Amino acid sequence: MKALKNICAISLLLGATAFTSCTDLTEEIHSSVIAENYYNNAGEVMAAMMRPWGHFCGTMQVAQSPWSCNELSSDCAAWPQKGRHGYDNGDWIRLHRHQWIPTDGQVVDAWKKLFEGIGYANNFLTDTENIDFEALQVPMSKAQAQAEMRVYRAYCYWYVMDMFGTAPICEKIGEINPSSKSRAELFAWIEKELNESIPSLSESKTETYGRVSKWGAYALLARLYLNAEIYTGQARWDDCIAACDELAKGGFALDKKWNDTFRADNDKRSTEIIWSIVYDEVYAKGMGWYQRWLHYAHQTGWDLQSGPWNGLVTQPTFYDSFADNDLRKIEGFLIGKQYPRKVDENGNYYYDTTAEPLKGSEEYNGQDLVFVNYIKSMTEGEENSGARSIKYEIQPGTTGDMNNDWVMFRYSEVIYNKAEALMRKNGGKATQEVVDMINSVRQRSFKAEDWEKAKYTTATLTMDEFLAEKGREFAFEGIRRTDLVRFNKFVTTSWWDKTASNEPKRNIFPIPQRQLDANANLSPNEANSLF
Numbered sequence: 001m002k003a004l005k006n007i008c009a010i011s012l013l014l015g016a017t018a019f020t021s022c023t024d025l026t027e028e029i030h031s032s033v034i035a036e037n038y039y040n041n042a043g044e045v046m047a048a049m050m051r052p053w054g055h056f057c058g059t060m061q062v063a064q065s066p067w068s069c070n071e072l073s074s075d076c077a078a079w080p081q082k083g084r085h086g087y088d089n090g091d092w093i094r095l096h097r098h099q100w101i102p103t104d105g106q107v108v109d110a111w112k113k114l115f116e117g118i119g120y121a122n123n124f125l126t127d128t129e130n131i132d133f134e135a136l137q138v139p140m141s142k143a144q145a146q147a148e149m150r151v152y153r154a155y156c157y158w159y160v161m162d163m164f165g166t167a168p169i170c171e172k173i174g175e176i177n178p179s180s181k182s183r184a185e186l187f188a189w190i191e192k193e194l195n196e197s198i199p200s201l202s203e204s205k206t207e208t209y210g211r212v213s214k215w216g217a218y219a220l221l222a223r224l225y226l227n228a229e230i231y232t233g234q235a236r237w238d239d240c241i242a243a244c245d246e247l248a249k250g251g252f253a254l255d256k257k258w259n260d261t262f263r264a265d266n267d268k269r270s271t272e273i274i275w276s277i278v279y280d281e282v283y284a285k286g287m288g289w290y291q292r293w294l295h296y297a298h299q300t301g302w303d304l305q306s307g308p309w310n311g312l313v314t315q316p317t318f319y320d321s322f323a324d325n326d327l328r329k330i331e332g333f334l335i336g337k338q339y340p341r342k343v344d345e346n347g348n349y350y351y352d353t354t355a356e357p358l359k360g361s362e363e364y365n366g367q368d369l370v371f372v373n374y375i376k377s378m379t380e381g382e383e384n385s386g387a388r389s390i391k392y393e394i395q396p397g398t399t400g401d402m403n404n405d406w407v408m409f410r411y412s413e414v415i416y417n418k419a420e421a422l423m424r425k426n427g428g429k430a431t432q433e434v435v436d437m438i439n440s441v442r443q444r445s446f447k448a449e450d451w452e453k454a455k456y457t458t459a460t461l462t463m464d465e466f467l468a469e470k471g472r473e474f475a476f477e478g479i480r481r482t483d484l485v486r487f488n489k490f491v492t493t494s495w496w497d498k499t500a501s502n503e504p505k506r507n508i509f510p511i512p513q514r515q516l517d518a519n520a521n522l523s524p525n526e527a528n529s530l531f
Helices: 042-057 065-071 088-097 105-127 142-164 183-200 214-226 228-232 237-250 289-293 316-320 411-425 432-445 448-454 463-473 480-486 513-518 526-530
Strands: 273-277 341-343 349-351 406-410
Touching: 042 105, 042 142, 042 273, 065 088, 065 105, 065 142, 065 480, 088 105, 105 142, 142 183, 142 214, 183 214, 183 228, 214 228, 214 237, 214 273, 214 406, 214 411, 228 480, 237 411, 273 411, 406 411, 411 432, 411 463, 432 448, 432 463, 463 480
Parallel strands: none
Antiparallel strands: 273 406, 341 349
16 A cells, blocks of 8 residues: 555645745635644644645646646657647647747646645645644654655746746745746755755655655755756756765665566555655546557557547657667557457466457547557647557556556666766766666666667767667656757757757746736746747
8 A cells, every 4th residue: 555645635625825826816715724723633734744745646747737848849759639639729739849839728737736836835834834743743853844845845946947947936825926036046046945955854765755855855956956057057067966976875776677667566666766756546546647648449458447538649750769679669669550458367468469459430440450650740640640658557447547656756867867967077978987877777678688789888878879868768757858958959959740940948938928917026038038
C-alpha cells in the first residue's frame, strides 16, 4: 500500500483560501472553518500539509498544462488533429508550431495551476506560523514541515521562471497586485529558498516518499544551476556538479532495467526515483498515461476499464532517432499492427498475434489497426498516425487512474546533469569520465551482444549526440523544452511540422493576458511583445 495513498483524497475546507494567482483576490467562503479553529490535532496539521501535494496530482503529469507546454512544443511528442478529433481550439497545433498566443488554454492553465500550487504552499506556511507542532504531537518538526513546503513552492516557481521568465514573488496570502521580478531575481530567490530549506529536510527516502527529501531539493538545485546561464547570463557549472555530488550521498542507484522506474509498482521497485507524485487508482487518482496515448480499440483489446483518447503521438523523426536494437524503442512504443494483449502464467504481457487484430473506427473503420510512423502534418493526422508510448506500464483492468507514480526527478538525471556540466567545462568535449557516466545509463537499453557497438566513446559523444541521447532517455518526462533552450535548439531548429525561427523571444511563453489585465503592476515579458 502506498505510503501516501490518501494524498489526493484529502479535502480541506479552510477559510484561508489558496488563491489561483497573485492577482485573483476574490475569496469565496465555503465553510465557517477557519485556520484559527482548524488546527486542533496532528491529523489536521498533516492533512493540511498534504493538500499541496494533492494539487500536484492534477498538475504535473502527462498532458497537464505545464507538461504539455514543455513537451508538445518540443521535438518528441505531438497531439495532431486526427480527422474530426483533436483540434481542441488549435491549442496543440500552435504549441507544436511555436505559434502560441497569450490567451491559449494551455499557456493560461499552466500559469494558473503553478500559482495555485504556490498559493497552497503559502496557505500552509502562513497558517502554521503560530502552530505548536510539539504540543499537537505532529510526527515531524515544524522546521521540516515548513522546509518541505518552501521547496514545493520553489519547484512551482522554477517552472514559472523557466516557462515565463518574469513573475511576482508571492510569499504570503493576500498580497495585492505584486510587481514582477526579473528572471535573475527569481533565480536568486529560488536558490535561497532551497539552500535555506535543505538543512531542515529529512535524508530518509522512505519517510518522505511522495513529498520532498533533502535529495529532492538537491535535484532541483542541480537542475537550477544547470540552466543558470539561460536564467541569469552566468554559468554555474561547478555549483551544478557540487549539488550532484551532494545528492550522490543519498544512496540512489540506477534501476537494472530501463523501464523499472515506470512500472506500476515503481514506488517499491525503483531504486533511482528521487522525487515522485504518488498515484493510486483508488486513493490518489489522476495518472492517465494510457488514456492520452492509446487508441480507442485498446480499451477492449487490452482489458482497460476506461476508454483511451487516441491523442498523443510520437513525432516520426524522434521515433527514428532510436536504434532498432534499442530496448527503449522495442519495448517502449507501439508500432505496426495492433493485437489484443494477454498475460502469461508468470505475469508477463504478450501480444496475441494468433487473435484477430484490433480494428480502426474512424478513417480505417473495420480495418486492421496499424500504427504507422508517418503523419502528414499537425492538421492532417489519422487515427493510426504515429508510434504510441507505453513508457509507463499499463496494467490489465486499470480504470484509467493508473497506479504508477509520476517521476519528477530520478538519479539518471543527476548523472546527466553532472556529465553535461563537465563537458561544458571541457569546451564541449567528452572526457572518459563523462563517457562512462552516460554509458552507465545507456547500457541497460541494449542486450549484452549489442553493447559493444552501442556504447559511446570520447569521439562519438559530441554535444549534439549528448542532447539526442538525453532526449531518448528522458522522452516525455517534461524537461525536453528546457534542454533544447539550453542547447540553443528550441527556436532555431526545424523538426517535423515546425520550422526554424530566428525569434529568441519564443524561448519563453507570454504571460497570460488575463493576468496582465488583472494586475497593473504585472509587467509583460519579452514574449508578450510579439503580440
